[in-house]
Amino acid sequence: xxxxxxxxxxxxxxxxxxxxxxxxxxxxxxxxxxxxxxxxxxxxxxxxxxxxxxxxxxxxxxxxxxxxxxxxxxxxxxxxxxxxxxxxx
Amino acid sequence: xxxxxxxxxxxxxxxxxxxxxxxxxxxxxxxxxxxxxxxxxxxxxxxxxxxxxxxxxxxxxxxxxxxxxxxxxxxxxxxxxxxxxxxxxxxxxxxxxxxxxxxxxxxxxxxxxxxxxxxxxxxxxxxxxxxxxxxx
Numbered sequence: 001x002x003x004x005x006x007x008x009x010x011x012x013x014x015x016x017x018x019x020x021x022x023x024x025x026x027x028x029x030x031x032x033x034x035x036x037x038x039x040x041x042x043x044x045x046x047x048x049x050x051x052x053x054x055x056x057x058x059x060x061x062x063x064x065x066x067x068x069x070x071x072x073x074x075x076x077x078x079x080x081x082x083x084x085x086x087x088x089x
Numbered sequence: 090x091x092x093x094x095x096x097x098x099x100x101x102x103x104x105x106x107x108x109x110x111x112x113x114x115x116x117x118x119x120x121x122x123x124x125x126x127x128x129x130x131x132x133x134x135x136x137x138x139x140x141x142x143x144x145x146x147x148x149x150x151x152x153x154x155x156x157x158x159x160x161x162x163x164x165x166x167x168x169x170x171x172x173x174x175x176x177x178x179x180x181x182x183x184x185x186x187x188x189x190x191x192x193x194x195x196x197x198x199x200x201x202x203x204x205x206x207x208x209x210x211x212x213x214x215x216x217x218x219x220x221x222x223x224x225x
């Protein structure tokens with residue numbers, strides 16, 4: 001299991017399209033992906049669940065990934081967040 | 090493969106489909122038909138029938154309509170004799186996103202329709218409830 005805190009830097013935070021990108025990336029991995037903020041935990045492979053986190057810019061999310069490709073998944077997700085979801089700000 | 094067709098009054102069907110595609114990306118096997126206020130229902134029925142034939146690839150079509158009792162739903166009820174179809178009313182964006190992103194994982198149309206109905210209902214929130222839950 002790998003766990004990492006990642007901070008959202010894009011202007012709109014985890015809005016609908018960003019959440020969709022995150023989930024679509026997550027779906028390419030076999031591992032289970034949990035995202036938590038405050039006391040709410042979301043399934044990283046369900047867009048509706050991820051949107052419930054209501055995470056604006058600056059939010060720190062905790063990613064907990066477990067499975068055969070957990071390391072790769074964490075790197076890919078970290079990179080997507082670092083790239084501000086490729087939103088071209 | 091199950092197909093999805095959205096049928097509503099006004100331009101809602103096309104717009105909600107476009108909005109969904111903007112969020113999750115364009116998908117095949119999803120169609121929309123907006124019945125404009127002065128459209129002839131008989132003509133709308135024939136056009137929807139054509140769309141249904143295109144969308145039905147053997148496992149049937151899930152139809153999402155705006156409101157039970159309205160013309161879009163009534164037209165679909167009349168067409169349901171000729172097609173393998175399940176109709177779920179009260180289409181909303183979370184319901185549509187769930188339907189479009191999980192359509193590949195279902196073979197049974199009735200089971201799929203039930204799941205989509207549940208998700209549509211479940212994803213309506215009073216925002217203050219969610220925010221107070223987070224503060225606990």
